[in-house]
Amino acid sequence: xxxxxxxxxxxxxxxxxxxxxxxxxxxxxxxxxxxxxxxxxxxxxxxxxxxxxxxxxxxxxxxxxxxxxxxxxxxxxxxxxxxxxxxxxxxxxxxxxxxxxxxxxxxxxxxxxxxxxxxxxxxxxxxxxxxxxxxxxxxxxxxxxxxxxxxxxxxxxxxxxxxxxxxxxxxxxxxxxxxxxxxxxxxxxxxxxxxxxxxxxxxxxxxxxxxxxxxxxxxxxxxxxxxxxxxxxxxxxxxxxxxxxxxxxxxxxxxxxxxxxxxxxxxxxxxxxxxxxxxxxxxxx
Amino acid sequence: xxxxxxxxxxxxxxxxxxxxxxxxxxxxxxxxxxxxxxxxxxxxxxxxxxxxxxxxxxxxxxxxxxxxxxxxxxxxxxxxxxxxxxxxxxxxxxxxxxxxxxxxxxxxxxxxxxxxxxxxxxxxxxxxxxxxxxxxxxxxxxxxxxxxxxxxxxxxxxxxxxxxxxxxxxxxxxxxxxxxxxxxxxxxxxxxxxxxxxxxxxxxxxxxxxxxxxxxxxxxxxxxxxxxxxxxxxxxxxxxxxxxxxxxxxxxxxxxxxxxxxxxxxxxxxxxxxxxxxxxxxxxx
Numbered sequence: 001x002x003x004x005x006x007x008x009x010x011x012x013x014x015x016x017x018x019x020x021x022x023x024x025x026x027x028x029x030x031x032x033x034x035x036x037x038x039x040x041x042x043x044x045x046x047x048x049x050x051x052x053x054x055x056x057x058x059x060x061x062x063x064x065x066x067x068x069x070x071x072x073x074x075x076x077x078x079x080x081x082x083x084x085x086x087x088x089x090x091x092x093x094x095x096x097x098x099x100x101x102x103x104x105x106x107x108x109x110x111x112x113x114x115x116x117x118x119x120x121x122x123x124x125x126x127x128x129x130x131x132x133x134x135x136x137x138x139x140x141x142x143x144x145x146x147x148x149x150x151x152x153x154x155x156x157x158x159x160x161x162x163x164x165x166x167x168x169x170x171x172x173x174x175x176x177x178x179x180x181x182x183x184x185x186x187x188x189x190x191x192x193x194x195x196x197x198x199x200x201x202x203x204x205x206x207x208x209x210x211x212x213x214x215x216x217x218x219x220x221x222x223x224x225x226x227x228x229x230x231x232x233x234x235x236x237x238x239x240x241x242x243x244x245x246x247x248x249x250x251x252x253x254x255x256x257x258x259x260x261x262x263x264x265x266x267x268x269x270x271x272x273x274x275x276x277x278x279x280x281x282x283x284x285x
Numbered sequence: 286x287x288x289x290x291x292x293x294x295x296x297x298x299x300x301x302x303x304x305x306x307x308x309x310x311x312x313x314x315x316x317x318x319x320x321x322x323x324x325x326x327x328x329x330x331x332x333x334x335x336x337x338x339x340x341x342x343x344x345x346x347x348x349x350x351x352x353x354x355x356x357x358x359x360x361x362x363x364x365x366x367x368x369x370x371x372x373x374x375x376x377x378x379x380x381x382x383x384x385x386x387x388x389x390x391x392x393x394x395x396x397x398x399x400x401x402x403x404x405x406x407x408x409x410x411x412x413x414x415x416x417x418x419x420x421x422x423x424x425x426x427x428x429x430x431x432x433x434x435x436x437x438x439x440x441x442x443x444x445x446x447x448x449x450x451x452x453x454x455x456x457x458x459x460x461x462x463x464x465x466x467x468x469x470x471x472x473x474x475x476x477x478x479x480x481x482x483x484x485x486x487x488x489x490x491x492x493x494x495x496x497x498x499x500x501x502x503x504x505x506x507x508x509x510x511x512x513x514x515x516x517x518x519x520x521x522x523x524x525x526x527x528x529x530x531x532x533x534x535x536x537x538x539x540x541x542x543x544x545x546x547x548x549x550x551x552x553x554x555x556x557x558x559x560x561x562x563x564x565x566x567x568x569x570x
Contacts, residue, residue, distance in 0.1 A: 107449075167296070
């Protein structure tokens, strides 16, 4: 497995693969790879000849108050995990390589970023869209794989790709879960033991909504209510949002006529860890 | 010469050319082609096998108060001009093709757009950067040619290409002028006969600055003053800005140590036509 830290070198490598007729798949990550990321790499492998995993803790997508500094960066372990999963190239630029002095261009997906995580993390999706477009331009992948756990991110990237006429094909891979149902996340490592115990209530909320929807419920407030009810069993979780939203507009839906996203964000009370999860009701990504 | 109005069709055509080993040059225009555009097409021809000229009056780069509605759109004449100049493909999408319902992604080059035209036309360069990035993604050109007459646009696109890791090579072609020195512009057709007579004073201002710089003057205010002095001979021209700015930061320079841009914008008093011109002092683009 190759490790590349320079954007020009990565670009040249992509051109070389392209000329040799090899298709490229990109898995953008911030490192701290877990089985969720492994599944993204495996998915990319199924679609492409060469899998490039980017590892970059993107400062642009963290607000000043957020966990950029403490975000885990186990680089050697990540490389071993990526290689074992079938990754061919790790692209791991540093912040100066991605945002050199004088950097001043930003990609902003408006409207759909005013809801959910976008409403609670100002500037977050601008950082995400900007870095992902840069990665697309550096790697020129035919396919890029993102995890459905970051549902709004998937919708934002899909909107950006459509709007900016990007050529990449997007694949959204299902959320991988711990045995008790907690969605895998690099941030789970922040949790106290008590918080970890109660974190499963997020999944219980998701399951309650899926089950209620399965039973025929199409009222947004009722579905929202059942999630909130499940979460109330976990006093260490402070709810940031529980929403049932349209898959295109990301705006709240009062009566479901098309597939909708049930989305949850909580913050834990002891370690202030932010956790998100979601399910698509009546459809897929 | 092919005329393509659909972005997917244009994309497929570019892929076909690419597979056949033909290099592509893009000349982005808003139509109303004059000899300045012809020179851009000729320049693109020198660099590439296939020249694509885009003709698109981009609503995003016009403020509500500006001349979007009355901007000239002589499409058949433009196609004849482009073909005669050696253009192989005209890409002429309509606004709905470029910005379909739900469109919400924008590219913003910050900082350098707070000066000159950016300061006087809020949102203008956001519109320019967005449409140019879309055109790059649709056409995938190896080379794109822009006219130096729109100097700040050149600097904004250069910044965007560097920042977003775009693969296109930029070529900035010299300004083409009327016999009396007025920079060619589609907006010259708006001018009254009296305004047209006085418009040459813009070029006189440029020449005065170039001459003073040639004589050794390196003081920004002195160079600015000589331009303002020349423009004062034209009572029908209302000065929007006269600036000597850094080529990278686009911020005003007090003492010139590196190449600098002498830039002028005026608005005519009868037809309210906005005209711009510039010269690089001590260097090139």
